[in-house]
Amino acid sequence: MDSRTISLVRTTFKAVAAVEGGPEKLTRSFYAILFARNPEARDLFPASMSLQRDKLLTAIAYAIDQLENLDRLLPFLQQLGRDHRKYGIVDAHYAAVGDALITALEQFAGTEMWTEEVEGAWREVIGVMATTMIDGANGDDGPPVWMGTVVEHIRVLDDVSVVRLKLDEPMDYAAGQYVSVSVPSRPRMWRYLSPAIPANSAGEIEFHIRRVSGGWVSPSVVANTAVGDRWSVGSPLGSMTRHTARGRDRLLIASGTGIAPLRAQVMEMAARTDNPRVSVFYGGKYPCDLYDMATLQHIAATNPWLSIVGVVEDDTDPWWTDGSRYSQFSGAIPPTVGKLGTVVVDHGPWDNHDIAIVGSPSMINTTKFRLQGAGVDMSTISYDPW
Numbered sequence: 001m002d003s004r005t006i007s008l009v010r011t012t013f014k015a016v017a018a019v020e021g022g023p024e025k026l027t028r029s030f031y032a033i034l035f036a037r038n039p040e041a042r043d044l045f046p047a048s049m050s051l052q053r054d055k056l057l058t059a060i061a062y063a064i065d066q067l068e069n070l071d072r073l074l075p076f077l078q079q080l081g082r083d084h085r086k087y088g089i090v091d092a093h094y095a096a097v098g099d100a101l102i103t104a105l106e107q108f109a110g111t112e113m114w115t116e117e118v119e120g121a122w123r124e125v126i127g128v129m130a131t132t133m134i135d136g137a138n139g140d141d142g143p144p145v146w147m148g149t150v151v152e153h154i155r156v157l158d159d160v161s162v163v164r165l166k167l168d169e170p171m172d173y174a175a176g177q178y179v180s181v182s183v184p185s186r187p188r189m190w191r192y193l194s195p196a197i198p199a200n201s202a203g204e205i206e207f208h209i210r211r212v213s214g215g216w217v218s219p220s221v222v223a224n225t226a227v228g229d230r231w232s233v234g235s236p237l238g239s240m241t242r243h244t245a246r247g248r249d250r251l252l253i254a255s256g257t258g259i260a261p262l263r264a265q266v267m268e269m270a271a272r273t274d275n276p277r278v279s280v281f282y283g284g285k286y287p288c289d290l291y292d293m294a295t296l297q298h299i300a301a302t303n304p305w306l307s308i309v310g311v312v313e314d315d316t317d318p319w320w321t322d323g324s325r326y327s328q329f330s331g332a333i334p335p336t337v338g339k340l341g342t343v344v345v346d347h348g349p350w351d352n353h354d355i356a357i358v359g360s361p362s363m364i365n366t367t368k369f370r371l372q373g374a375g376v377d378m379s380t381i382s383y384d385p386w
């Protein structure tokens, strides 16, 4: 893929993004064309397509952004291909998807922008994406979907559940990766969740789920999950795994249920002996939001390489909570009051650290901004592309 091809594709995509409502129109028209030409494909998708459209757009935008960075892009696409097996997608669907995307782009761009050369550039990029996803899907021996039975559901907060499952077959994922999950009350509405414990041969897996107001899936998971429910779980995704170079330490920053993948990494490290120093900053609005603090502090108590700092915006729990779990661990250190990114920077410098941040997009951006302001090299920070 040469620089001219990349530039043509980026220019067309920028033109789409620049028009008000352009990205949404493009994805709407893409799915309309796909389903008109391949009516059977409609059954592979959920009834509500809005999130699906957002996901498609995020994936295309990420791929276009990373076209020079194939070391990062190709593994991402292979993982995506493996994950897409859960929809029942076969090789032939990729050609249909590519053709529908070309037609949608052509309609959107109009004859002036959509030259033969532009079409050729898009076909080349889509071809690389499809081939890589197909290779990823076909090169995997694992099942397209793991089935698991809920064995425990604990409401640790009014809006946060810890759900433990036993998978029928163990899944081999790296601590820090995420998986897509479909629950019986919301069939085919796949959502990403991050396992909070490392993979194990018994197939046990644990998720922490926060209820998002107005969400399709998370309110139902928190309110309705019952022991015995059967969940479907897709292939593992994500590159935010433990990969600290020798001689470097780790800084892990999480808010809310973002602690789950980082706790899995810490638990995995606790089973080893040669760990770097690891500093975890765990943020929430109130002390009660730090629902996993007792577990983290228990691990830290017997692992001197690990330090945990709780960070809250308000040091008093609201009246409607039934007391904080924060203090369940007898050695609990009170949380620091302040903004997560500011407290992290105040504990720096973080020169010799590989950094992982997990939380909402706004929390990730604010924290990155604070670290950048403190002179941290942005290439040392990882977070997942979604």
Ligand SMILES: Cc1cc2nc3c(=O)[nH]c(=O)nc-3n(C[C@H](O)[C@H](O)[C@H](O)COP(=O)(O)OP(=O)(O)OC[C@H]3O[C@@H](n4cnc5c(N)ncnc54)[C@H](O)[C@@H]3O)c2cc1C
Pocket (backbone or CB within 6 Å): 051, 178, 191, 192, 193, 194, 195, 207, 208, 209, 210, 211, 212, 213, 214, 215, 216, 217, 218, 219, 257, 258, 260, 360, 384, 386
């Ligand atoms: C890589 C990755 C890992 C994730 N891991 C976890 C996890 O371990 N635990 C967990 O609870 N969630 C996790 N999520 C979020 C999860 O996938 C869902 O997005 C979330 O549960 C909301 O789904 P929903 O169907 O209830 O809401 P939707 O119906 O998808 O969305 C409803 C509305 O809420 C907005 N929204 C979606 N998610 C959020 C959010 N988190 N905060 C605020 N607004 C939101 C949407 O933009 C939309 O406007 C992860 C997401 C990603 C991308």
